[in-house]
Amino acid sequence: MPDLLRAHDSFGKRVFGFAFHMFDLAAYEVLYRLSPARRMWFFNGGYLPVDPDFTSYPEFAGEDHSAMMYHQAGHTMVKDYDPAPKSILDVGCGQGGGMVYLSRLYPEAKLTGTERSAAAVRLAKRRTRPHIDATIERGISGGLAYGDASFDMIVSVGAPTYFGLTLFIEETGRVVKPGGIISFSGGYRQGDHDHVEGEIREAAAREGLEMLSYRDITPHTFASLKADIPRRKAALKRVPWPFSLYAHRWADMPGSPEYDEYEKGLRTDFAAVLRKPA
Numbered sequence: 001m002p003d004l005l006r007a008h009d010s011f012g013k014r015v016f017g018f019a020f021h022m023f024d025l026a027a028y029e030v031l032y033r034l035s036p037a038r039r040m041w042f043f044n045g046g047y048l049p050v051d052p053d054f055t056s057y058p059e060f061a062g063e064d065h066s067a068m069m070y071h072q073a074g075h076t077m078v079k080d081y082d083p084a085p086k087s088i089l090d091v092g093c094g095q096g097g098g099m100v101y102l103s104r105l106y107p108e109a110k111l112t113g114t115e116r117s118a119a120a121v122r123l124a125k126r127r128t129r130p131h132i133d134a135t136i137e138r139g140i141s142g143g144l145a146y147g148d149a150s151f152d153m154i155v156s157v158g159a160p161t162y163f164g165l166t167l168f169i170e171e172t173g174r175v176v177k178p179g180g181i182i183s184f185s186g187g188y189r190q191g192d193h194d195h196v197e198g199e200i201r202e203a204a205a206r207e208g209l210e211m212l213s214y215r216d217i218t219p220h221t222f223a224s225l226k227a228d229i230p231r232r233k234a235a236l237k238r239v240p241w242p243f244s245l246y247a248h249r250w251a252d253m254p255g256s257p258e259y260d261e262y263e264k265g266l267r268t269d270f271a272a273v274l275r276k277p278a
Contacts, residue, residue, distance in 0.1 A: 041097030041127070042066030043120075044157050045252065046224030047217065051076055055104065059131075060097065062231065065224045069157045070098040073183040074105050077213060077273050078153075083181055085109045085152035091144070091172070091184075092116070092159025093136060096124030102155060103132045112151070114139040116162075144171040151175055154182045161186035165196070166203045169274070173207035179278035182209070184271070185217065189261050191268025200272055209274045218269040222262045225252055 046065030050056075051072070060067045074088075085106055090098050093113030103111055111134040115121050121138045128134050137145070154176050160168040165186070172182045188196065197214045204211045232251045239247045252258040261267050 040066075041095055041100070042069070043094040044069050045221050046228060047072055047220045048224040048227055049220075057101075057104070060101070063097070065228060067097065067101050068224075069185065070101040070155065071105075072217075072271060073155045073157055073185060074102050074153075077183050077215075077271055078181055081181060081212065081273075081275065083153055085180070087151045088112070088153045088155060089114065089144075089146070089151040089175065091139075091154060091156035091163070091168070093124055094120055096128035096134070096136065098155065098157060099124075099134050099136075100128055100131045103134075106153075109152070111135070112146075113137070114144065142167070144175050146175045148174055149177045152177055152180045154180070154184075156182075156184040156186075158186055160184045161188060165199050169200065169203035169209070170207060173204070173209050173274070173276060176276050178276050180276050181212075182274040182276075184273075185269070187218075187221065187267060187269035189258060189268075190266045193268055193270065196268055196270055197272075200274075204274050209276055212273040212275055214272045215270060216268075217271050218262075218265075218267050221269040222267070225259075225262065229254065 040063060041060055042063050044066050046063075047068040048065050050064060050068045053075075054064070054068055054071050056064050057067070083106075086108065087110045088099075088102055088106060090102065090111070090113045093099055093115045096113060099111045099113050103109070111132055113124060113134060113136040115124065115136070116139045118138055121136055124136045128136070139145070154172045156163075156168070156172075163171075168184070169182075172184075176182055193216055200214065201211050232253060236244060236247055236251060236253070249256045249258055252262065
C-alpha cells in the first residue's frame with residue numbers, strides 16, 4: 001500500500017506508516033518463503049488483453065497476464081525508439097520471471113536484477129539459473145547500489161511506487177547510460193493521473209531526462225485482476241494466518257477496499273518511459 005506513506009503528513013500517520021512498512025517487509029519475506037508465490041514466476045497484477053505480438057512461453061503457463069507487464073515495459077512502450085540494450089536492470093525483480101522474459105526480447109543483453117526481499121533473491125537465483133545467466137542482488141535502502149551510467153535499459157514493474165517516484169527517477173537517471181531508456185509502471189490507490197504524471201515530469205526534468213510517454217493502464221490492470229480471481233482464491237487458501245489477511249487485501253480481492261476502488265474508478269495505474277539524452 002505505498003500510497004499510504006504519501007498521505008497528508010502527521011505524527012500519527014508517520015508512526016502508522018513506519019509500522020505498516022515494517023509489517024510489509026516481514027509479510028513479503030513470509031509470502032516468498034511459505035506461500036504459493038514461491039512457485040510462481042511473477043508477483044505483479046498483470047495486464048489484459050495481451051498484445052498481438054506477445055509470446056506465450058510454456059514455463060509461464062497460467063501467468064501470461066503477468067508476463068505481459070514485462071512485454072509492455074520491455075517492448076510495447078519502447079519499440080518506437082529501437083532499443084538494442086547490452087545491459088538491462090530490473091528494479092524489483094521478484095522471483096525473476098521478468099528477467100527471463102526480457103532475455104527473450106533481448107537475447108544479447110546482460111541481465112541484472114535487484115530486489116528488497118532476501119527470500120525473493122534466493123528464489124530468483126534458483127529459478128532463473130536454468131534459463132539465464134543473471135546477476136541478482138538484494139537492494140539497498142534509499143537508492144540503487146550501482147555506479148553512474150551502468151545500464152542501457154532499466155525496467156521496473158510495480159516497484160517505483162514502493163521506491164517513491166522521485167527517488168526512483170533520481171536513482172535510475174543516475175545509473176542509466178546516455179541514450180538509455182527507463183521504462184516503468186506502478187499504481188496508487190485513490191490517485192490522480194495529473195498529479196502522478198506531473199511528479200514524473202518534474203523529477204525527470206531535474207535529472208535532465210526526456211519524458212517519452214505516459215499512459216493510464218488502469219482498465220488493463222483491472223481486466224487482468226478480474227480474470228485472475230479464481231487463481232488468486234486458490235492460492236490464498238494456502239497462505240498462513242495472519243498473513244492471509246494481508247494477502248487478501250494485497251491481492252485486491254473482491255470485498256477488499258482495494259477492489260472497491262478499482263470498481264469506483266479511484267485507482268491510478270500507469271506506465272511511463274524516460275530517456276537520458278545521448
